[in-house]
Amino acid sequence: MNNFKTIFEEEPKEERIAKRMARSGLCSRRDAEKWILAKRVIVDGIIIETPALKVNEKSVILVDGKAIPEKDKPRLWRYHKPTGQITTTRDVRGRITVFDSLPKEIPRVVSVGRLDYDSEGLLLLTNDGELARQLELPSTAWIRRYRVRVYGRPQQKQLEKLSQGVTLDGIKYGTLDIKLDKQGPSNAWLTIGLREGKNREVRRLMESIELKVMRLIRISFGPFQLGNLEAGQIEEVKPTSLKEQLGIFSNKPGNFAKAQQRKSSIQKTRNKTKNADYSGIKSGS
Numbered sequence: 001m002n003n004f005k006t007i008f009e010e011e012p013k014e015e016r017i018a019k020r021m022a023r024s025g026l027c028s029r030r031d032a033e034k035w036i037l038a039k040r041v042i043v044d045g046i047i048i049e050t051p052a053l054k055v056n057e058k059s060v061i062l063v064d065g066k067a068i069p070e071k072d073k074p075r076l077w078r079y080h081k082p083t084g085q086i087t088t089t090r091d092v093r094g095r096i097t098v099f100d101s102l103p104k105e106i107p108r109v110v111s112v113g114r115l116d117y118d119s120e121g122l123l124l125l126t127n128d129g130e131l132a133r134q135l136e137l138p139s140t141a142w143i144r145r146y147r148v149r150v151y152g153r154p155q156q157k158q159l160e161k162l163s164q165g166v167t168l169d170g171i172k173y174g175t176l177d178i179k180l181d182k183q184g185p186s187n188a189w190l191t192i193g194l195r196e197g198k199n200r201e202v203r204r205l206m207e208s209i210e211l212k213v214m215r216l217i218r219i220s221f222g223p224f225q226l227g228n229l230e231a232g233q234i235e236e237v238k239p240t241s242l243k244e245q246l247g248i249f250s251n252k253p254g255n256f257a258k259a260q261q262r263k264s265s266i267q268k269t270r271n272k273t274k275n276a277d278y279s280g281i282k283s284g285s
Contacts, residue, residue, distance in 0.1 A: 004246040006072055006157055007131050014257040017125045018044060018051035020061065022129025025108045029133055032081040069108065074128035076237045077109065080229035081123040087114040098123065102234060112136055113144075113197055120126070121218035125234070135222070135246065142222030143177065143193045150206055151187050151213040154180055159190075168208055171236060173201060 007023070015023075019050040021032035021041075035041055041048055041053060046245045055061065077141050079098070081087070086095050090209040094190065098111065101123075112124035112135045126132050165175045177193035192202055219226045222247045229235060242248075 001034055004131070005248055007128060008243065008248050009136065014054045015055050016047065016051060017041065017053045017055050017061070018131055020055050020059075020199060021063070021068055021219045022070075022133065023074075023131075024065075024071050025127040025129060026063065026068050026127045027192075028110055030046070030206065032129075035063060038254070054208070059208065063266060067102055071117040072107070072127055073239070075107075075239070076131070076224075076242050077106070077234050078226070078229060078237060079123045079125050079234045080226060080231050081120055082231040083117050083118055083120045086117050086125065087111050098125075101232065106234065107211045115218060116200060116203075116216070119216045119218065121216075121223055122224065122229075124221055126223060132261055138196050142220060143195055143220070144197050144222075145177075145191065145193045145217055145220040146202055147215075148190045148206070148213060149187055150190060150211040151214050152184060152211040154188050154190065154209070154211060158210070162205055162209065163232065166208065168204060171198065173205060175262060176205070 018029045018032040018036065021027060021035075022029040026032075026179050027035070032041075036048055036051045039047050039049065040063055042065075043053065044060050065261075079102075081098055084096065085098050087098050089097060089099055091097055095117065098199040099109070102109070108126075109127050109207060110129050110132050112126060112132045115121065115123050124132075126134065126135075134141070157181065159178050163178050166173055167235045174194065174196055179191045180188060181191055182189040194201060202216055206213050217226075224237065237245075
């Protein structure tokens with residue numbers, strides 16, 4: 001079954017309280033569970049202590065005494081995150097967050113995954129926490145693709161070893177799609193595709209072969225491309241396009257998912273990377 005399809009269902013139905021809170025755009029499901037355990041959530045006048053409680057459209061839900069937002073239709077935005085922004089709602093060090101930088105007309109949103117403070121490029125934002133969770137799941141198998149400038153001279157044997165998956169400091173990293181695009185006198189440009197996106201994964205993998213990441217740009221997340229977005233620019237994915245890509249109109253996979261299934265080799269994926277739109281990202285920069 002298409003897991004995305006249930007997110008877009010409009011008919012009232014029962015669902016777990018944590019999921020309902022996430023779908024309101026108030027927080028992620030994980031945060032909702034933490035708030036419930038901290039006894040910050042009241043349902044129909046009763047403080048609840050379990051995220052397993054089921055609610056419906058008639059349930060009155062309060063967090064810290066305030067009603068949660070009305071559930072809106074799931075929406076998705078492409079945001080070109082510049083360096084120097086942190087992907088959290090607040091920062092104890094006072095650094096600028098992604099959410100501080102959004103236009104006022106953008107509703108409350110959560111990010112689909114994160115990008116490091118020093119990383120840049122495509123960051124997906126949504127008003128639906130459950131949609132964010134589904135997009136992040138490894139089972140979705142969507143490739144996150146990056147353009148990476150490193151200091152040093154990558155060796156083909158090293159890249160081939162990384163592409164097969166490695167274990168570093170007890171952490172297992174899956175297979176990669178990795179390609180050397182350009183080698184300069186002291187630095188090189190790589191294109192790297194991965195499906196999990198563990199914390200600082202690209203940087204740690206490069207450090208393992210004694211390469212220092214100088215610039216890291218996410219250029220795509222599944223079917224969604226950075227394209228021509230300027231740094232700091234945000235653009236909503238059209239509802240029809242969003243549903244098509246997620247396969248909402250039927251029980252079959254979306255356009256992108258079907259394309260993924262047809263790709264039976266890494267070489268085909270590399271060919272797609274070669275033809276991707278890198279507008280505004282110059283290898284010599």
